[in-house]
Amino acid sequence: xxxxxxxxxxxxxxxxxxxxxxxxxxxxxLLIFAIGIATFAYVSVDLGALGRVPPNxxxxxxxxxxATAVAHVVIRLRAPYADPVILPIVVTLCGLGLAMIHRxxxxxxxxRASTQLTWMAIGVTLFVGVLLFVRDHRVLSRLPYLAGLAxxxxxxLPLLPIIGHSIRGARIWINVGGMTFQPxxxxxxxLIIAFAAYLVQTRDALALAGRRFLGVDxxxxxxxxxxxxxxxxxxxxxxxxxxxxxxxxLFGIFVLMIYVAxxxxxxxxxxxxLILAGGFAANAVVSHVAERIDFWMDPFIDPQxxxxxxxxxxxxxxxxGTGLGQGRPELTPIAExxxxxxxxxxxxxxxxxxxxILLYALLASRGLRAGLLLRDPFGxxxxxxxxxGFFLQVFIVLGGVTRLIPLxxxxxxxxxxxxxxxxxxxxxxALLIRLSDAARRPAPPSATSSSTTDTxxxxxxRIR
Amino acid sequence: xxxxxxTVIKLGFLAVLWLLILSVTSAMRxxxxxxxxxxxxKPQKEARDAARQNRQPRGAKGTPTRAFIVEGPDTGKSVAxxxxxxxxxxxxxxxxxLADEYVSTQHAxxxxxxxxxxxxxxxxxxxxxxxxxxxxxxxxxxARSRFRLGKTVVELRK
Numbered sequence: 148x149x150x151x152x153x154x155x156x157x158x159x160x161x162x163x164x165x166x167x168x169x170x171x172x173x174x175x176x177l178l179i180f181a182i183g184i185a186t187f188a189y190v191s192v193d194l195g196a197l198g199r200v201p202p203n204x205x206x207x208x209x210x211x212x213x214a215t216a217v218a219h220v221v222i223r224l225r226a227p228y229a230d231p232v233i234l235p236i237v238v239t240l241c242g243l244g245l246a247m248i249h250r251x252x253x254x255x256x257x258x259r260a261s262t263q264l265t266w267m268a269i270g271v272t273l274f275v276g277v278l279l280f281v282r283d284h285r286v287l288s289r290l291p292y293l294a295g296l297a298x299x300x301x302x303x304l305p306l307l308p309i310i311g312h313s314i315r316g317a318r319i320w321i322n323v324g325g326m327t328f329q330p331x332x333x334x335x336x337x338l339i340i341a342f343a344a345y346l347v348q349t350r351d352a353l354a355l356a357g358r359r360f361l362g363v364d365x366x367x368x369x370x371x372x373x374x375x376x377x378x379x380x381x382x383x384x385x386x387x388x389x390x391x392x393x394x395x396x397l398f399g400i401f402v403l404m405i406y407v408a409x410x411x412x413x414x415x416x417x418x419x420x421l422i423l424a425g426g427f428a429a430n431a432v433v434s435h436v437a438e439r440i441d442f443w444m445d446p447f448i449d450p451q452x453x454x455x456x457x458x459x460x461x462x463x464x465x466x467x468g469t470g471l472g473q474g475r476p477e478l479t480p481i482a483e484x485x486x487x488x489x490x491x492x493x494x495x496x497x498x499x500x501x502x503x504i505l506l507y508a509l510l511a512s513r514g515l516r517a518g519l520l521l522r523d524p525f526g527x528x529x530x531x532x533x534x535x536g537f538f539l540q541v542f543i544v545l546g547g548v549t550r551l552i553p554l555x556x557x558x559x560x561x562x563x564x565x566x567x568x569x570x571x572x573x574x575x576x577a578l579l580i581r582l583s584d585a586a587r588r589p590a591p592p593s594a595t596s597s598s599t600t601d602t603x604x605x606x607x608x609r610i611r
Numbered sequence: 612x613x614x615x616x617x618t619v620i621k622l623g624f625l626a627v628l629w630l631l632i633l634s635v636t637s638a639m640r641x642x643x644x645x646x647x648x649x650x651x652x653k654p655q656k657e658a659r660d661a662a663r664q665n666r667q668p669r670g671a672k673g674t675p676t677r678a679f680i681v682e683g684p685d686t687g688k689s690v691a692x693x694x695x696x697x698x699x700x701x702x703x704x705x706x707x708x709l710a711d712e713y714v715s716t717q718h719a720x721x722x723x724x725x726x727x728x729x730x731x732x733x734x735x736x737x738x739x740x741x742x743x744x745x746x747x748x749x750x751x752x753x754a755r756s757r758f759r760l761g762k763t764v765v766e767l768r769k
Contacts, residue, residue: 173638180631187627191620232635239631470621495625502628509635 170231171223177235178219182212185242188471192250195472210264211242214271225278226584230517233583236510237561237576241267241569243503244562246471247483247490254477259564266566270573277577284581288525291344294337295377301334302384318388331393332558332571336578338397339536341377342404343528350408350524389435392557396543398422400536407518407531426553443553453480457489457548461500468496483564485556488548504545507560511538514579520586530582533575675728675754675767678721683763684710692728692767697721699760700733713737713761721752721767728752728767737761 186208193201201207215238222229245267249260281287287294304321305311312320312327320327346353378401382394402418429436446454456479464474476482476490483490492500514534518527540557547554558568678697679689690697690707697706702716709718715735722729729749732739739746740759752758754769 170638177631177634177638180634184624184627184631187624191624194620195617232638235631236635467625468621470617471624473617473621495628498625499628502625502632505632506635509632509639513639 169227170229171227174222174231174234175219177232178215178238181235181238181242182208182215184239185211185245188243188246189249191470192246192253192472195470196250196253197472207245207264210268211238211245214268218271218274221275221278222580225282226580228584228587228589229580230513230583230587233510233513233576233580236506236513237573240503240506240561243491244487244559244564247476247487247494247562248564250472250494251477251483251490253472254475259483262566263564263569266569267573269566270570273570274573274577277574278581281578281581284526284529284578284585285523287340287529288344288347291341291348294341294344298334298338298341299377299380299384301330301337302380304330305388306384319390319393329565329567331390332567333574335393335397335400335536336533336571336575338377339400339404339532340529342401343525343532346404346408346528347525353405353409386433390556391436391439392543392555395422395555396536396540396557398425399539399543400532403535403539404528404532407535408528439553439555443550446550451480453486454548454550454554456480457486458550460489460493461549464493464496466497468492468494468499470494484558485544485554485563486548487562487564488545488559491562492549503562504541507538507541511535511541513583517579517583517586521582522586526582526585530579530586533579533582537572537575673753674726675752675756675769677768678707679766679768680707680709681757681764681766682759683761685763692721692723694723696723698733699763699765700735709761709763711761711763714763718760719746719758722749730756730758735760 186204189207190200190204193199193204215234218234222234245260245263248263252258252260305313305319307321310321310323311318312322314320314327319329319331321330378398382398386394398418398421402414406412406414406418426436426440430440431437441448442452442454446452446458449455460474460476460479463469468474471494474490474493476493479486479489488500488503491503495502511534514530514537518530518534521527521530537560540560543552543555544557544559546552547557558565560572561569563569676692677689678692680686685707688707698717698720699705699707699709699714700716700718701709701711701714705717715733715737717733718735719739720731720733722731728751730739730741730746730752731749732746737760741750741752741756746758752767754767757764757766759765
């Protein structure tokens with residue numbers, strides 16, 4: 148009470164809204180911290196493995212700092228209200244991934260870390276591009292059908308004869324001018340945008356119109372039709388391409404977004420049932436899937452296999468890990484890609500792996516937070532879809548690596564070696580930054596907000 | 612590179628990693644515990660102020676004695692505040708009938724209770740505002756407080 152009085156006396160116009168802090172200073176401090184951690188990881192890999200400070204440590208620090216600084220400056224200019232913790236988390240994850248890839252380079256005698264750093268630079272370029280060209284996220288909602296079609300086309304690209312390219316049995320690559328790229332990573336983001344734009348238009352119909360069947364509200368076919376078509380098309384293409392991970396991920400994102408749009412828990416139940424049914428069917432029909440399930444039930448039928456080696460590595464790491472550069476993560480086949488989680492778990496231990504998972508969780512929670520704060524339904528759905536999809540991907544791949552669920556090939560965002568995944572995850576983060584900027588930006592100030600006769604806030608209703 | 616140094620580096624790295632998580636979490640604590648309003652006086656001082664104001668007898672510093680209409684069609688009208696409730700509205704039975712067409716028939720009331728004046732909204736269409744806040748319950752007012760109903764602004768003076 149006395150507070151009210153004091154305020155009435157000292158600051159008579161007292162606008163009741165607290166201007167939100169932009170948090171750019173916080174972001175800068177956290178970024179310096181993140182770059183420090185990344186460099187620390189890089190140096191301690193060499194110290195552990197070779198017993199010397201890497202000669203290019205300063206160049207590495209410089210490259211990482213330059214890329215981060217560009218991203219930070221662009222955020223300052225184009226998204227000043229963006230969430231301050233998103234970029235530092237991403238830089239930390241990228242740094243940890245680079246350090247681990249460098250560590251595997253030392254073991255295998257390759258130079259993939261510098262390639263990855265180049266891809267990170269390209270990722271930052273696209274990040275900047277998205278922030279510069281997408282000034283308002285709502286423009287993305289304009290063409291839901293075209294976006295859905297574009298997503299499907301991107302998924303089909305690897306099946307085309309000339310540019311399509313198959314690596315390790317998965318036909319998910321395109322080869323353009325000597326560069327290989329996974330269009331599926333881009334398709335994921337475009338399909339999330341398409342889902343969000345479409346669901347905004349139809350969520351009421353999806354939630355309300357329709358029949359109730361076994362306690363589940365089934366929507367009308369014409370409301371669900373187009374999105375079901377996109378989803379089935381995507382799944383079909385992925386099955387043909389023999390790539391399980393993305394199809395599971397896409398299905399999960401689809402279910403989560405419908406759930407967010409309609410607030411019906413029945414969709415989650417339906418989704419889980421469908422994925423169980425699909426799993427059983429695939430187990431019976433597709434040999435590739437049956438093999439994965441066998442390895443899940445008993446990974447030690449092939450002691451040299453990925454899952455078995457990953458479990459050995461995690462056990463060797465224990466609670467505190469072997470220390471960077473001192474484990475044997477290279478024993479796991481293709482450790483730098485899907486199994487980078489277990490490589491990190493081996494050298495950083497349970498403590499480090501939990502920290503990494505927490506970083507992912509914090510990032511996803513910031514996305515969901517932006518979704519909660521946003522005022523337009525498309526933005527809400529898009530933020531929820533991006534964040535949930537991102538975290539679902541982490542769950543699927545880390546769950547597979549640690550034998551919680553059957554292994555399905557997916558990249559660990561920002562950590563895994565692989566340009567397409569890294570670049571597209573930077574685009575995803577750019578969208579999250581754009582969304583969080585829109586969410587935290589104060590509402591446009593009303594004309595004379597400080598005066599007591601502020602007519603802008605009066606909802607004038609003429610009585611007579 | 613000795614075993615001990617490597618162990619220290621290993622533990623140091625884990626510590627720094629967790630420190631980052633702690634700093635990230637503390638950077639977003641505003642979301643968890645809310646934003647502190649700016650320029651809040653120290654709680655002790657606040658309590659002392661409150662105590663002092665409670666001790667003040669009727670008619671002392673801070674208690675208004677007159678309500679003036681300072682904006683709106685009825686600018687210049689005033690009413691003495693002697694302890695009896697004062698109503699504002701377009702209705703003729705109000706203590707101060709107003710000509711403002713954005714004001715309801717029975718719009719707002721000033722009420723005296725335990726050496727403190729309160730303003731309350733009487734379920735008006737357009738609401739009563741103190742600052743930018745629409746009243747939802749009785750709000751204490753002091754000398755120099757202002758509140759707005761429709762296009763009319765009432766100021767309390769000693």
